[in-house]
Amino acid sequence: LLSRRDGWDPQEHATGLVGRTTGPAPAAAPITVPAADTPDDTPPGNPLTSFGPRWANVRRAVRTGPDELILEAELPEPYRGDLGRYGVHPALLDT
Numbered sequence: 001l002l003s004r005r006d007g008w009d010p011q012e013h014a015t016g017l018v019g020r021t022t023g024p025a026p027a028a029a030p031i032t033v034p035a036a037d038t039p040d041d042t043p044p045g046n047p048l049t050s051f052g053p054r055w056a057n058v059r060r061a062v063r064t065g066p067d068e069l070i071l072e073a074e075l076p077e078p079y080r081g082d083l084g085r086y087g088v089h090p091a092l093l094d095t
Contacts, residue, residue: 018088031070054079054091071095 004010053076060072073095075083082089 020087031072051091051094054082054089055094057091057095 001014001016002010002012057073057075058071059074062070064070073092075089075092079091
């Protein structure tokens, strides 16, 4: 995941690898959020963008530092049928 301001070199924020598996899906890994962390009530998006209802998927956001956030996202129930069409649903990946 990269970002770039006009006139600046790209800045890498995250890397990842997505692939298929032939076996059963692994159990979700538990995430422990330290008690000192606080919920982040910053509204998603900005006034210049608008996304459809599939992108209303943030269930929980906890700020763990000035530049760090733990986010729990889940595709809304009416759109879960989409999950069979994608390895990683675009709405969850974009979030």
